[in-house]
Amino acid sequence: MSGPLLVAGSINMDLVMRTPRVPRSGETLFGEELRAIPGGKGANQAVAVARLGTPVFLAGRLGRDHFGQIILSGLSAEGVDCSQVELDDGASSGTTFILVEPGGENTIVVATGANGRFSTRSAERLAGLLGRVELVLLQLELPPEATARVIELARAAGRRIVLDAGPACRNPLPEFFRVDVLSPNEAEAEALSGLPIRDADSALEAARELLARGPGAVVLKRGAAGALVCSDTTTRFFPPHPVRVVDTTAAGDAFSAALAVSLAEGKELEQAVRVANAAGALATTKAGAQPSMPTRAELEAFLARA
Secondary structure, three states: OOOOEEEEOOOEEEEEEEOOOOOOOOOOOOOOOOEEEEEOHHHHHHHHHHHOOOOEEEEEEEEOOHHHHHHHHHHHHOOOEEEEEEEEOOOOOEEEEEEEOOOOOEEEEEEOHHHHHOOHHHHHOOHHHHOOOOEEEEOOOOOHHHHHHHHHHHHHOOOEEEEEOOOOOOOOOHHHHOOOEEEOEHHHHHHHHOOOOOOHHHHHHHHHHHHOOOOOEEEEEOHHHOEEEEEOOOEEEEOOOOOOOOOOOOHHHHHHHHHHHHHHOOOOHHHHHHHHHHHHHHHOOOOOOHHHOOOHHHHHHHHHHO
């Protein structure tokens, strides 16, 4: 087990409905039962880290409302330290609307809520904590200036940083590339690099373009096509794991959390990506965001079979 991790990111309530397809403009479809499931990339990744047996602090912002109370209770039950989660009297908790199609693919709309009020001052409150953590895991669902400030503070404290570059960002701040590992999916890599990704060759071209902007390594999540690692010393494709896909929601979060935990435990980058690739695949075999995050035992058993 490594020292604790800090995850700074969004915290939402996911409202999930299975639907035969995404409705066209002006069309009404009948879906299945609506489910309220705690989510948000930051919270998902914190839960995933905790389930892998690593102590984790979560920094973010919730509304002081009914959803916020439910979310905090669930995070605490998972073993996530929520002492750095701010409560906002002036905004509702973030809410995500997710439509899941029969093949497991999803369409997502986010109402940012209190997440959008996590500020640079919020980031600066983490300065005293950074000396106590092994690694910092970030995403792009908080205000960009706040995320950039966390990166600056983590670098000043000598902490390693993994940035899950989601959701897609077409105007990244320079600080987003001053991380140890930048990990977008294909859509996010296209947005960051400006290069289309159609196949393995174009994925590698986009990864090299991103690497040239400053991160220590690029780990490209390719979904059903596996994963790609690109650094100054290595380039390697990881094939996908054949699984029965139920729901792809938060598979990237499981990947990023397992990547961060593995690096914090001292694994080399390629070994860490092998573990992360398995975690992402395993998460697609269950419905929901946080409910699909694998435990350490589940992941190790999956890797042993693979």
